[in-house]
Amino acid sequence: MNNTPVFDYEDIQLVPNKCIIKSRSEADTSVKFGKHTFRLPVVPANMQTIIDEEIAEYLAKNDYFYIMHRFDEAARRPFVEKMKAQGLISSISVGVKDNEYEFIDELAEAGLVPDYITIDIAHGHSDSVINMIKYIKEKLPESFVIAGNVGTPEAVRELENAGADATKVGIGPGKVCITKVKTGFGTGGWQLAAVRLCAKAARKPIIADGGIRTHGDIAKSVRFGASMVMVGSLFAAHEESPGKTVEVDGQLFKEYYGSASEYQKGEHKNVEGKKILLPHKGNLQDTLTEMEQDLQSSISYAGGKDLESLTKVDYVIVKNSIWNGDSL
Ligand SMILES: NC(=O)C1=CN([C@@H]2O[C@H](COP(=O)(O)OP(=O)(O)OC[C@H]3O[C@@H](n4cnc5c(N)ncnc54)[C@H](OP(=O)(O)O)[C@@H]3O)[C@@H](O)[C@H]2O)C=CC1
Ligand SMILES: Nc1nc2c(ncn2[C@@H]2O[C@H](COP(=O)(O)O)[C@@H](O)[C@H]2O)c(=O)[nH]1
Numbered sequence: 001m002n003n004t005p006v007f008d009y010e011d012i013q014l015v016p017n018k019c020i021i022k023s024r025s026e027a028d029t030s031v032k033f034g035k036h037t038f039r040l041p042v043v044p045a046n047m048q049t050i051i052d053e054e055i056a057e058y059l060a061k062n063d064y065f066y067i068m069h070r071f072d073e074a075a076r077r078p079f080v081e082k083m084k085a086q087g088l089i090s091s092i093s094v095g096v097k098d099n100e101y102e103f104i105d106e107l108a109e110a111g112l113v114p115d116y117i118t119i120d121i122a123h124g125h126s127d128s129v130i131n132m133i134k135y136i137k138e139k140l141p142e143s144f145v146i147a148g149n150v151g152t153p154e155a156v157r158e159l160e161n162a163g164a165d166a167t168k169v170g171i172g173p174g175k176v177c178i179t180k181v182k183t184g185f186g187t188g189g190w191q192l193a194a195v196r197l198c199a200k201a202a203r204k205p206i207i208a209d210g211g212i213r214t215h216g217d218i219a220k221s222v223r224f225g226a227s228m229v230m231v232g233s234l235f236a237a238h239e240e241s242p243g244k245t246v247e248v249d250g251q252l253f254k255e256y257y258g259s260a261s262e263y264q265k266g267e268h269k270n271v272e273g274k275k276i277l278l279p280h281k282g283n284l285q286d287t288l289t290e291m292e293q294d295l296q297s298s299i300s301y302a303g304g305k306d307l308e309s310l311t312k313v314d315y316v317i318v319k320n321s322i323w324n325g326d327s328l
Contacts, residue, residue, distance in 0.1 A: 004197065006190040007317050008173075009217040015314040017303025027296035028306040033205060033228055034116060034144035034165065036089060038065040040292055041307060042218060043207070045174075045232035046070070046093045046120055048264060049243035049256050053079055055284065058240075060088040064288065065228065067118045067146070068092045071264065076103065080112050091116035094136075096128040101135060108139040118146040118168070122179070122260060122272060125155035130162040137163040149209055151187040151194050153201030166205040168230065169198045172272075173211030175233035176258040179272045192224055199225020215291050219298035222310045232256070237278035238287065245280065252280035 021027060031041040044050050044059070046067040053075070059066040060083065068079060070093035083090040092114050094100045107114065117140070119132050129147055136145050147159045148168025156167045172179035172186025180188035187194035191211040199206050205227035212218060212231045221229045236243060237254035244255045257263040258273015265271070281287065295307075302309040 004193065005317070006193045007319075008190055009192050009211060009213065009220055011317055011319050012192060012220055013316050013318055014219065014223060014298075014301065014310075015316060016301040017309075017313060019300050020303055021300055021305055024293065024296040024300050026305060027299035029292050029295045029299070031227065031307055033065060036065075036115070037063075039063045040065075040288070040295065041222060041227060042229050042231055042291060043067055044235040045209070045230050046118060047232055047257075047259050049241065049254075050232055050235050052242040053082075055240055055242075056091075057083070057086075057088065058284075060091075062285075065089075066091055067116065067230075069259070070094055070120055071259070073099070073103070077106065077110075077112065080107070080114050084112070089116070090114040091118070093118045093120045094132070095119075096121055096126075096132045100132065104136055104139050113140050113142050115144060116146060117143045118148075119164075120148065120168075120259075122149065123171070124148040124150045124168070125152065125158065129159065133159060133162040133164050146207065148207070150198070153197050156198045156202050156206065160202065160204050164204070166207060166227070167198070167202065168207040168209045169195050169226075170209035170211065170230070174209075174258070174273075175211075175213075176256055176261065176274050176276055177210065177272065178258070178274050179260075182272055192220060195221060195226055196224040215294035216298065218291065218295055219302075219310055220315075222307055223313060223315060225311070233278065235284070235287065238281045238284040240284050246277055248277070253277035254280055 043065045046069040048071050056066045056068050076092050080090045144165045146166045147164035151171040159167050172188035173191035179186045195208045207228040208221040208226035209230035218229050236256035246253045257275035261273035262268045263275050302313045
């Protein structure tokens with residue numbers, strides 16, 4: 001590992017190619033992921049302060065990918081039923097504890113097959129995740145299974161071999177993650193290099209998860225092999241965001257907290273996440289639109305017409321060329 005180049009998003013600049021389109025609006029940012037095609041290779045993090053049922057429905061209706069979080073367990077079945085009744089994509093998260101096996105049984109017995117199921121735990125390279133992948137694939141073989149989180153090529157291969165249709169890469173690079181400081185482990189500080197390593201080993205799609213601080217980081221993730229990019233903080237604090245609104249000195253902020261924080265868990269045990277306040281932003285759609293436009297520009301700089309063109313561009317490593325870490 002010590003001979004492996006390590007870098008993060010701010011250390012990389014993509015090198016432009018000759019433009020082949022007349023307008024950035026010609027650039028196609030859509031991506032096929034599983035059986036469906038989405039407008040952007042971006043998915044809001046499956047966290048309680050980022051997504052709720054209303055946002056999920058909005059995203060599904062407007063052809064964006066979404067993953068509902070798993071923290072309101074009882075709401076998941078009615079959510080799948082509601083989405084199916086509307087002809088919308090159903091995409092939920094599960095954990096690995098015993099009751100989750102019962103939940104999978106319940107869905108299978110009712111013939112309710114979610115289009116996407118994400119197995120969402122901190123340390124995804126584990127038998128508990130491997131067993132859950134196998135169980136879902138046995139009971140709900142038509143569901144597309146995303147498994148994570150992992151940070152190594154070995155983990156990607158093992159989860160793929162167990163039957164995962166995609167893996168989610170990122171241990172500790174998130175804005176509200178404290179895994180790096182609490183445990184000494186993870187991909188925090190070299191997330192983009194970890195995405196590169198994992199993508200090289202992968203035979204199926206990978207989702208780059210965490211550490212996205214600018215829209216340009218989405219293009220960089222695609223360059224280094226991600227099919228989809230999971231984004232938390234950039235989607236937090238919108239008008240529609242579920243995080244609580246807080247007023248400080250006359251200014252409006254919204255809460256964004258980690259799924260492994262005490263605010264999510266309700267107790268201070270195995271805490272690996274924190275809470276921050278982010279300035280209130282506008283509407284979610286404005287951010288999605290800007291993200292799409294910025295990605296269209298990225299595609300034009302890549303000298304292509306679609307996301308594929310981003311995957312081959314040259315890059316240079318310019319250590320900390322823009323700013324250091326989280327100082328946005
Ligand atoms: N991407 C990231 O860097 C991280 C993300 N998170 C997010 O926080 C949420 C909570 O995660 P998590 O605590 O895993 O969920 P859970 O509390 O549901 O834990 C899942 C199961 O895995 C066990 N477990 C969790 N971590 C470990 C570990 N390091 N070693 C062995 N067993 C473990 C737990 O047991 P027990 O609790 O008894 O150990 C539990 O049985 C998730 O949404 C996850 O994505 C959390 C940390 C890092
Ligand atoms: N180590 C922890 N990671 C967490 C926690 N809650 C969520 N996450 C991860 O962060 C990303 C979002 O990252 P961002 O940089 O875009 O804000 C999310 O998808 C999870 O993988 C946590 O409590 N601890």
